[in-house]
Amino acid sequence: MDFSFSDEQNMLQDSVQRFIQNNYNFESRQKIVASDDGFSRAHWQQFAEMGWLGLPFSEEDGGFGGTAVETMILLEEFGKGLVVEPFISAILQAGSIVAHGGSAEQKQKILEPLIAGELLPALAYIEPQARFNVNDVKTTAVAKGSGYTLDGFKGVVIGGPSADVFIVPARTAGAQTDATGISLFLVSADAEGVSKRDYPTIDGFRASELTLSGVQVDAEALLGTEGDGLSLLQYGLDQGMMGAGAEAVGAMEVLYKDTVEYCKTREQFGQPIGKFQVLQHRMVDMFIEHEQTKSLAYMAAMRLSEGYNPVSRKALSALKVQVGKGGTFVGQSAVQLHGGMGMTNELNIGHYFKRLTAIETLYGNTDFHLKQYGQL
Incomplete structure (x- = not known):
């Protein structure tokens, strides 16, 4: 191939x-x-x-x-x-x-x-009780007149502070964890009843907690078919997961290459620490984890290019598992081989590790996707 x-x-x-x-x-x-x-x-x-x-x-x-x-x-x-x-x-x-x-x-x-x-839109889908179950939705949308009234709370809305419009999943029918009965709505950031609490995330991004109190939207705000929004929501999340996985590949490459260069110049016991065999083994392991992650990113991207289906979703879960496993190993190893300064804000190493840590949690962590891989 x-x-x-x-x-x-x-x-x-x-x-x-x-x-x-x-x-x-x-x-x-x-x-x-x-x-x-x-x-x-x-x-x-x-x-x-x-x-x-x-x-x-x-x-x-x-x-x-x-x-x-x-x-x-x-x-x-x-x-x-x-x-x-x-x-x-x-x-x-x-x-x-x-x-x-x-x-x-x-x-x-x-x-x-x-x-x-x-224009900057943002997806407000995370709820505190849901963990990684995207069909666990407490936010409600009640039909009223020619539109809907939305009430609920969304957390960790990445890009929320600068968003002009939000895409909000809300329940129009069914029980809290039903796969059906979820609808997606376009909600203007300055709509009456919308309030935000903005904050920085550990990896340098910005996010919001979004509260919806009696927010009125018209029928044209509904995205797709009422009650059938879960598949559309999952599609958007999977596109984001592909991007985050590719981003992790780039971050891992910088970490292992910068670590190799540092070990060539940092001296201890009269020689560069890169000459110590145990550290060479660790850096080779970092390289292997990066290459495995990159290979899975290629596979997931090609599967998605062929079509969005259970096969491509399974490839995405495989990538997410490897990003969690490999990204954690590469990040921790880079910090350890740099010593104490690897944790400081003045060096880029810790910032790459923070981003990899955040990506590991986004869209479901390693354990979640390992289970999902077995089910798809």
């Missing part, structure tokens, strides 16, 4: 690599993270101008018709730079849901300005 990239894919990879090298060194990233927005709107507009925001969307929706392979290439490079712009939350999660299940009017309202860098 030929895993080499096409000319267009190589051009995409080169353009992202140049952007990271020129605009996203560690010091620049730290300034961006400390800014009011927590990301650079100038960079986001540049993403739009280079076509990256339209990459995963079809040409009919105003995008460039890219596949999961192109998304993987982009996000792997983002992982190397620890990019904090909300690509996964706005494009891969929220944008994919609208593209996959939205009406023509909803696509025009959301996707056109999203691809142009003028």
Whole structure:
């Protein structure tokens, strides 16, 4: 099987690599993270101008018709730079849901300005009691007149502080954990009854706790079919999981390469510590974990490019298990081999490890996906 990239894919990879090298060194990233927005709107507009925001969307929706392979290439490079712009939350999660299940009017309202860098949506789906069970939904949507009234609470809404509109799963029928009866709604961030508590996450992103108190939406806010939103929600989450897995591959590569370089220069007992065989073995293990994760990312991307089905979902779960196992090993090993300074904020190593730790929990942790892999 030929895993080499096409000319267009190589051009995409080169353009992202140049952007990271020129605009996203560690010091620049730290300034961006400390800014009011927590990301650079100038960079986001540049993403739009280079076509990256339209990459995963079809040409009919105003995008460039890219596949999961192109998304993987982009996000792997983002992982190397620890990019904090909300690509996964706005494009891969929220944008994919609208593209996959939205009406023509909803696509025009959301996707056109999203691809142009003028609108930021966010997916508000996590509830405290649900753990990783996405069909455990307490938030309710009650039909009222020609619309719905939403009440409930959502936590860890990644990209929430800067979002202009939220996609909110709410229960329109059934019991709390039923797979049916879940509907998705577009809710404006400034709608009456919407309140937020914003906070930074451990990996440099921003998130919100979202409270909905008697929020009124019209019938046009419903995404897809009433009561049949779970499959649409899962589709968006799986697109985000593919992106997060690819990002983890990039972060792991930086960690093992930086660790190898450090061990070549750090001296102890009159010689570089990289000459000690036990440390060489550890670095080889780091390399192997990275390569295994990268191989599974390739497989998952190709499966998704062939179609969204149980086979591609199983490949995604396999990738997520390896990201959790391999990312933890590579991150812990990088910190250990760097010594105490590996934990400091002044060195990039700890920040990569924090991002890998956050990715391990997103979309279900290692144990969750190991179980799901066996069920699919």
